[in-house]
Amino acid sequence: MNTLVEERKQEWEGETQGLAHMLKPGELDLSHGVILYLEDISVSFDGFKALNKLNLAINTGELRCIIGPNGAGKTTMMDVITGKTRPDSGTAFFGQTLDLTRMSEPQIAHAGIGRKFQKPTVFEQLSAFENLELAMKTDKGVWASLLARLSREQGDKIAATLERIRLDKEADRPAGLLSHGQKQWLEIGMLLMQEPRLLLLDEPVAGMTDDETMRTAELFVSLAGQHSLVVVEHDMAFVEALGGKVTVLCEGSVLAEGDLATVQADPRVIEVYLGR
Amino acid sequence: MSSATLSAPAPAGRVPVTLRLASCLERKAWISLGVFLALSLVAVPVLHLLVPPESAFHVSAYAITLIGKIMCYALVAVAMDLIWGYGGILSLGHGLFFALGGYAFGMYLMRGIGRDGSYGSDLPDFMVFLDWKELPWFWLGTDSFGWVALLVLAVPALVAFVFGYFAFRSRIKGVYFSIITQALTYAAMLLFFRNETGFGGNNGFTDFKRILGYDITAPATRVVLFGLTALVLAATLVGSAWLVKSKFGRVLAAIRDAESRVMFIGYNPLGYKLAIWVLSAVLCGIAGALYVPQVGIINPGEMSPANSIEIAIWVAVGGRASLIGPVIGAFTVNLAKSWFTVSFPEYWLFFLGLLFIVVTLYLPQGLVGLWKQLLARKGGTA
């Protein structure tokens, strides 16, 4: 029994460890119903502990909100999940098999994690249509791009997404000329085009009107189930509208977890938000 | 504004990329390209070879060499524009790739001198002078045109690939990258200045006699080289237009504007940057190979950092991220240089220095941008 385990282990060690499935996103192993595991993740910058033994598990199809005061480590956590920052210690798994700490940003994106940044970053020189086209799930190698031709089916998909994010009238405008809220939506649209299994959304409704905010909440709720979503947000009304489980981060680790009402009643959370 | 991607005639509705690819140049651009080719492939040869020198219509050898030389520079400028204008990567070492192509082809031309050199030896004169008895290994096969043609492409490509792979993999960008490319060409210049390196030291290669058996100074050879350069330039323009309009070009522009975003939607910028970088280097190598037989000399001075940074100003003067801009820029700056160095040699550097400052301060889009602005203003008032 033990020797078998050892043999298996050897097979999976070395350079290929954790990468074995990366080019086949379809093989994302969700057999335990959990799409993202973060275990004991620590990251420090020059002595400052941005993340301190963070533990987090996101279920498949779940819509999770992360809240926490400034400097709680929310963005750093996203950086770790998307491969931008390597943790000093701890493990991060996507599904059962994909070790995120060993994959590069594009590999992680291919595996099925999409990210929306705090500050909307769209390609301002390109039109909304082109932005979505670039984000579309397809072969993203150099040769493929050189010879790429847009099929009717792909065109329809882009059109559908444009409609979904209410930018169908702005399709040919350079993205740089869109309003702030529209840019946020365009970025969400780009995320959808990637067809990710897990969406990381960093303050997606910052700068939106109340009306836009509520429509975004509706969109996210409709996405949950097919996709898993992790939303970082300060806007409590928005968090309430999403209605999922809430995790409170503080000083790099999880302070509390539960539905919004429970969390808000937690004295430790109240202290973190009001005590200082 | 990346004018190339935006200035394409906005098609009604959403036209798939395929259709835009087919029209990678506007009709006006195709026509001007045709006129350019007709001039350089038909008019210039006729005016040079058949019209007698006394005639006012005669095109002199000086003019042909000058324009041919500037066309090589224009080719380099287009290559620079691909990497800088579209890729956002400012190289200050493109002179190196130009010189590598030039040196590679120069080796063939040196071998072509045969025993007509001053020492009457099979070896190039500088080797006799150094008391070398046989050709160094890297000169083997350089008497074959095919092999040298391969070298012209492969050497810049290889150097660019190795350097670019390491630089882009470490995500060196912006000014860091510029300074390191400058250091690279500087180091190469020092290396080529050494006699022991085997490329003629300070003097480089010169006194060529033959190319493919033809006399290199014969008017017919000159005209053929001139036409060939024009063809290569035209082909490069068409190819580049196709490239920047392709999805590849748009990914490149996206990398230029927001590199980390591109990574998070699943593109690996390394491959894209490396591809355009190597392509740009190869184009420079070809330009160098066309330059050497026309100008008749190549020496390590071509690798000096000052030369490479001048390439950037050609592009900036003409207008970045437009393909005709670099060509206009290369012609404007180099014609000005020819005029200044004859008429007011001591003022040329003042002029060039001012050009750098004025263009960066007041003409960020170069002459092409200025022209567009003027057109827009005219259109606005009319």
Place this chain on the structure above:
Amino acid sequence: MCRSLLTLLFCLWAWCAQAAPPSVLEPALLRQLAAGDSEARIGAIQQLAGSRDPARVGEAAQLLQALEEGSLFAAGERLFLMGESDYRELATGATLAELPEGADGVMVNNRIRGVLANARAALALADPDAAVRRAAARELQTNAAYELEPVLAAALAGEQVEDIRALLVLAHAQANLGNPDAAARLAAVRALEASASPNTRSLLLPLTDPALEADARVREQAARSLKAIESSLALGETLGSVFTGLSLGSILLLAALGLAITYGVMGVINMAHGELLMVGAYSAYLMQSLFRSQFPALEDWYLLAAVPVAFFTAAAVGMLMERTVIRWLYGRTLETLLATWGLSLILIQAARVVFGAQNVEVANPAWMSGGITLLPNLILPWNRVIIIGFALFVLFLVWVLMNRTRLGMFVRAVTQNRAMAGCVGVPTTRIDTLAFGLGAGIAGLGGVALSQIANVGPDMGQGYIVDSFMVVVLGGVGQLAGAVWAALGLGVVTKFLEGWAGAVIAKIAVLVFIIIFIQKRPQGIFALKGRFADQ
């Protein structure tokens, strides 16, 4: 006719009356010197060198000096010494207006010249002045022939001053290397163990060769002594490389310190930085010319005046650049790079128009020439020592300015958060100008230092721009400490590589090394980490 003969006789008498007394040197020796072949002449010279009688020493020294200067003439066996306008026959002391027929200069070939230098030094060993004796003993360190052995032995016996004795022991041992007596040679070889000059090494080398040295014990000892000498030589060479490396490093540091402020702290890439060095160097040149024409007595101190002048001139040029060009390009680094390159072209051409395209001469002041001899093969030239000290001084000033003054605090505040600094009332645009002026001024100081060890010409700055950027990049942007380590490290590494592979290869190797280094640590030696590190 009769009258004229009389006049001539009178004249002759007059000449004879003022003639010097005949030479105290042996006439045989003089004859040998005048008419002998090289071999005989060498013998005579060595005999002269052995003179110890104070009366003869003076004259022997005069004779040897004349021989060396070519003012000694021979006609047959007669020897004449050229005076200011006449000739003195040494044997008789008679003075002649003209040389007799057939007289010719005494020929000095290379061999004789070598012996001569030796002999003059040996004579000087008898000088009452200790400084003269010390110099002579040092001179004899290079090649004391066996023939001088008795002279050296005598000098050694009579010498009281300790350090001169030590030198004489070595010289005596060297002379004894040619001693036919094996025991004497052995003692000599053993004594030379303590020497540490490259010259002794070449003297000892033949003694390890069985074909040239018959005695086995001498050979053995020679090998042992050689080893000892080589190890102390190696120490000197290593220290020498470290020293020249540090001196190159301090120049790089001066060039890079300004850049560390303008690029590292302000984020402005200034390709005209090298030309600011040039401005500083030309300031030194101008001050030198001014002192030469106005205060010739103080000429040696022009450099002190050049320091503030260079600082303020370069700072003024820098602030002008900032106000007119760079200010409009903040945040657009690639454009700044091109525009400042344009500025550098203009400055170079301006220098050509004003000062000419040729290099100008900037002399070391007298107090900067010479050096400290630490080991026989390790001399630290004063100009380099002073430059290292100057670099450290400037470094200290910059550190104080940046960390201990209000201006420094403002500069750091503006660079960290421009908008916020502006909100709390820091005059950001003025701070930008001042900070840029400071960086430029420091480059000017670097130029003054450079003028002391390198050519001053319009193009001088071009060679330093890549190097100083390398220092800043290597040290980590925005890090003064990083720039210091990078500059000194780069200097030392370059010098070691130069000793090993030549200047060009060293330069290339260093560039390649930096490129590889940046692969591994793109943020430099002192990396900033964190969420914003790559912004």
